[in-house]
Amino acid sequence: xxxxAVRGKLIDGEKSHSQISREILAPIHxxxxxxxxxxxxxxxxxxxxxxxxxxxxISTGIGTWGVNNSVxxxxxxxxxxxxxxxxxxxxxFSIFLLILRQKWRTAINxxxxxxxxxxxxxxxxxxxxxxxxxxxxxxxxxxxxTRGPLWVNFNSPLFWDFVAISAYLLIxxxxxxxxxxxxxxxxxxxxxxxxxxxxxGFFAFGWTGSSRExxxxxxxxxxxxxxAAVLVVSVHSIVATDxxxxxxxxxxxxxxxxxxxxxxxxxxxxxxxxxxxxxxGLYKMNDFITDRHIDAICRILIFISLIMGTxxxxxxFIAWYSxxxxxxxxxxQNRLFGDYALQFWIMFTANAVVPQLFWxxxxxxxxxxxxxISIIINIxxxxxxxxxxxxxxxxxxxxxxxxNYSPSWVEIGFFVxxxxxxxxxxxxxxxxxxxxxxxxxxxxxxxxxPNNGQLKAKSHE
Numbered sequence: 290x291x292x293x294a295v296r297g298k299l300i301d302g303e304k305s306h307s308q309i310s311r312e313i314l315a316p317i318h319x320x321x322x323x324x325x326x327x328x329x330x331x332x333x334x335x336x337x338x339x340x341x342x343x344x345x346x347i348s349t350g351i352g353t354w355g356v357n358n359s360v361x362x363x364x365x366x367x368x369x370x371x372x373x374x375x376x377x378x379x380x381x382f383s384i385f386l387l388i389l390r391q392k393w394r395t396a397i398n399x400x401x402x403x404x405x406x407x408x409x410x411x412x413x414x415x416x417x418x419x420x421x422x423x424x425x426x427x428x429x430x431x432x433x434x435t436r437g438p439l440w441v442n443f444n445s446p447l448f449w450d451f452v453a454i455s456a457y458l459l460i461x462x463x464x465x466x467x468x469x470x471x472x473x474x475x476x477x478x479x480x481x482x483x484x485x486x487x488x489x490g491f492f493a494f495g496w497t498g499s500s501r502e503x504x505x506x507x508x509x510x511x512x513x514x515x516x517a518a519v520l521v522v523s524v525h526s527i528v529a530t531d532x533x534x535x536x537x538x539x540x541x542x543x544x545x546x547x548x549x550x551x552x553x554x555x556x557x558x559x560x561x562x563x564x565x566x567x568x569x570g571l572y573k574m575n576d577f578i579t580d581r582h583i584d585a586i587c588r589i590l591i592f593i594s595l596i597m598g599t600x601x602x603x604x605x606f607i608a609w610y611s612x613x614x615x616x617x618x619x620x621x622q623n624r625l626f627g628d629y630a631l632q633f634w635i636m637f638t639a640n641a642v643v644p645q646l647f648w649x650x651x652x653x654x655x656x657x658x659x660x661x662i663s664i665i666i667n668i669x670x671x672x673x674x675x676x677x678x679x680x681x682x683x684x685x686x687x688x689x690x691x692x693n694y695s696p697s698w699v700e701i702g703f704f705v706x707x708x709x710x711x712x713x714x715x716x717x718x719x720x721x722x723x724x725x726x727x728x729x730x731x732x733x734x735x736x737x738x739p740n741n742g743q744l745k746a747k748s749h750e
Contacts, residue, residue, distance in 0.1 A: 299393060299733050301576040306731050309577075310475055313725050316572050317476060324571075325716060332712040339706005342699045343418060351421050353699045360682040360694035362419075367674045368704050369415035370528055373454075374553035374670060375560045376408035377525060380461050381553075384518045393585055395729040396577045400568060401561045402465040403722065407714035408560075409458045411707040416450050418703070446531035453527040457520050464513045470496050471506070471728040525553045532677065538615035539624075539681040542607070548600045555593040555640070556670035562586050562663040564715065566656055568724050577725050583659060587647040590666070598641030615686065628693065629680045632672050639669020 304312070345353055356363040383402055386394035417423050429451045431441050441448050474496035477489040496502060529549035532540040562583070569578040608620040624633040643665050646652045653659060679694050718724070 299396070300730065301579055304576065309730055310479070310727055313577070313723050313727050313730070314476060314479060316719065317721060317723065318480070321720060325720060329713060329716050332709045332716060335705050335709025336713060338702050339709060342702035342706060345699050346418055346703070347423065353697060355695050355697040355700060357692050357694065359685065359690050359692040360679055362678050362682060363694055364696045364700040364704060365415045365419040367671070367678050368707065369412050370674045371556070371671050372408050372412035372707065373525060373528060374556040375667070376405045376412060376461070377521060377553035377557045380405050380464065380517045381521045381557065383464070384514045384521060392733045393582055395733050396582055396725050397561065397565050398729070399468070399726045400564050400718070400724055402461065402468065403718040404560060404564055404715070405461045406458070406465055407711050409454065409461060411711050413454050413458070414707060416447060420447070446534070449527045449531065453524040457524045460513060460517045460520055464517055467509060467513065468726060469722065470494055471498065472723045472726065474498065475727055476723070522550055525549045537681050537685065538613070539619040539677070542604070544600065544603060551593060551596050551600070552670060552673060555590070555597055556667055558586060558590055558593065559663045559666035559670070562590070563660060563667070566660045566663070568719070570656070572719070572724065574725070577730065580654060583656065584653050587653045587659060590644050591647045594641060594644035601637055601641060619681065619684065623684050624676060624680050629676065633676055636669050636672040636676055639665045640673065643669070
């Protein structure tokens with residue numbers, strides 16, 4: 290059980306249940322601030338530029354990208370894996386902490402789950418356009434068809450990615466949506482506008498808050514959580530296997546599945562940290578997203594950062610210990626001290642060194658430093674994917690095939706478009722959905738009250 294006397298209160302301010310509802314729903318019932326419109330305008334501009342780059346890609350072809358015969362996978366796969374990694378933490382954060390019954394998750398899980406759904410949508414666009422003919426995407430669906438014996442290639446990593454993304458998106462969206470049903474009912478009951486009552490009432494599924502509904506709601510949460518917990522591990526393991534099944538030096542290793550899963554959780558937790566600090570600052574949620582919540586995430590990032598550093602060192606050690614000239618060249622002459630040394634050391638510093646600053650309490654208590662470090666981690670994780678994809682493909686076994694890679698403006702614009710899509714999704718989440726799970730927060734408010742043992746001790750005194 291959570292002991293508030295030892296670990297601190299989950300909610301500051303001695304708030305009643307009605308006060309919790311009012312303060313969390315205030316951004317939804319209040320007038321839309323001007324900064325929201327400005328941010329949405331910028332996001333839509335970025336998204337529009339991305340749409341134009343997609344149009345150029347579809348109308349002209351993949352030749353508009355910077356890929357070549359050697360580096361056939363460029364920014365598209367780098368950004369696909371990066372977005373999938375960011376989407377990992379939302380479900381991982383909610384599911385694992387739910388199973389472990391960590392009460393402090395209740396102030397953060399809603400934002401993490403929203404981030405997951407939007408990030409997976411962003412990720413799905415990259416393999417779709419990387420196909421070259423996206424209008425034939427249905428060929429990767431394993432369904433009975435009129436094409437005779439022509440079925441999907443079950444040995445194709447593209448099919449693996451399709452199965453992984455679709456399953457993960459379905460379970461993440463379901464877990465996120467069903468968790469919001471009680472809160473939609475609260476908005477329905479407190480809204481003054483008839484339109485708002487009708488809209489939120491529709492999404493509330495006629496929720497009344499009866500004991501039977503709560504029992505079914507909690508049971509469904511644990512069932513979906515159990516399924517999602519498996520997918521959290523399997524999805525990024527599948528993405529890692531896309532690389533590990535090859536014979537390329539730097540890819541053909543059994544460390545990739547756990548390495549990718551840990552890296553995904555690392556980048557996702559960092560993005561959660563960025564998001565909740567933004568929520569806390571813009572909407573004055575300090576009483577609900579306290580310094581103790583931020584401190585807990587920082588401590589988790591320290592631990593995962595140590596694992597990431599160990600994984601980097603393990604790769605380097607195995608490359609040296611194996612005495613394979615190909616592995617040795619890939620890691621030492623190409624990554625550590627070669628053409629891509631800058632990208633490697635940015636990755637190593639951002640992911641294995643900078644997060645160690647969280648060991649210091651003075652750093653964890655300064656929100657602006659924590660915010661900057663969370664962004665640095667995500668930059669470092671992007672460079673990790675760059676190192677995995679580009680450095681390996683640019684130098685294969687035949688030197689005659691060696692070629693450098695740099696993205697074209699179309700690839701960059703496509704990525705900028707997904708950033709705009711992500712920001713627009715987050716802004717819509719801020720405006721129309723409770724940023725914190727009201728029902729779950731109320732359920733843990735009792736842990737901030739003195740427990741019976743403390744009351745008895747006081748009475749004896």
